[in-house]
Amino acid sequence: MDLRRTVSVVLIIAAIAACFLAPYAWVVSSSFKNQFNVFSDVTPLSWRAFLPVGATVENYVSLFERTNILRALLNTAIVAGGQVILTLILCSMAAYALTRIKFPGANIVFVLILLTFLLPIEALMVPLYQVVSGLGLSNTLLGIMIPWIASPFGLFMLKQAFEELPVELEDAARIDGAGHFRIFVSIVLPNVKVPMLTLGLITFLFSWNSFLWPLVIVQSPANQIIQVAIAQQGSPTQLPNWGETFAGATVATLPLILLFLLLQKYFTQGMATSGIKG
Numbered sequence: 001m002d003l004r005r006t007v008s009v010v011l012i013i014a015a016i017a018a019c020f021l022a023p024y025a026w027v028v029s030s031s032f033k034n035q036f037n038v039f040s041d042v043t044p045l046s047w048r049a050f051l052p053v054g055a056t057v058e059n060y061v062s063l064f065e066r067t068n069i070l071r072a073l074l075n076t077a078i079v080a081g082g083q084v085i086l087t088l089i090l091c092s093m094a095a096y097a098l099t100r101i102k103f104p105g106a107n108i109v110f111v112l113i114l115l116t117f118l119l120p121i122e123a124l125m126v127p128l129y130q131v132v133s134g135l136g137l138s139n140t141l142l143g144i145m146i147p148w149i150a151s152p153f154g155l156f157m158l159k160q161a162f163e164e165l166p167v168e169l170e171d172a173a174r175i176d177g178a179g180h181f182r183i184f185v186s187i188v189l190p191n192v193k194v195p196m197l198t199l200g201l202i203t204f205l206f207s208w209n210s211f212l213w214p215l216v217i218v219q220s221p222a223n224q225i226i227q228v229a230i231a232q233q234g235s236p237t238q239l240p241n242w243g244e245t246f247a248g249a250t251v252a253t254l255p256l257i258l259l260f261l262l263l264q265k266y267f268t269q270g271m272a273t274s275g276i277k278g
Contacts, residue, residue: 072229095158117152
């Protein structure tokens with residue numbers, strides 16, 4: 001009976017994994033095929049759709065020679081890295097203020113900040129564009145990242161982590177004459193490294209995969225990020241080269257996969273210790 005149960009669990013997990021991995025296998029496989037084989041292998045659907053039979057690197061060669069993909073990757077890395085740093089600084093300071101500095105209406109302020117998380121990005125697009133353009137940041141990398149550094153999700157996550165820290169260490173430091181800044185930097189932050197790293201990873205993923213806002217705020221090809229660059233590869237007068245598009249998607253996804261594989265341990269620990277549990 002135990003063997004049957006084990007086999008059943010393994011089969012169920014394998015089926016679920018296949019459902020999630022099949023689209024990615026198709027994208028990667030298609031990136032090594034010419035335009036004809038991309039469609040012939042899926043109509044009708046066969047195993048060839050998920051394996052690069054007759055593989056060629058022509059799509060990748062064309063991608064790097066014909067498009068500005070390397071510049072787009074660099075722009076995306078700059079935007080994502082800058083957004084991570086600024087988000088961690090701002091959210092950690094706000095979380096400390098809401099958990100360690102008592103002032104009237106702190107809970108109301110926190111609830112109001114969280115309510116902004118419920119607003120869809122489409123509703124914010126026009127006012128955000130007006131504000132960023134008014135600051136002279138349109139068509140810049142800073143203009144892509146600046147509206148999202150004040151993250152309600154990040155504040156909630158770090159506030160949960162700060163509240164779980166014992167206050168005895170802070171009381172001892174306060175007796176020794178330490179102020180809020182020293183307590184924040186020397187005591188609180190070293191004890192929330194895992195939640196901070198988790199928030200940084202989530203922010204990086206969100207920034208790397210962003211498309212709509214960068215498409216709106218940036219018009220110059222020199223400042224395009226990777227998702228917009230991939231979407232704008234084709235010519236308006238020609239059919240898109242789907243093999244090249246899939247190659248671009250593969251190149252854009254690879255850094256995220258490597259980053260998650262390296263930091264997955266901290267990601268799961270941070271989600272478990274910050275009060276966000278499934």
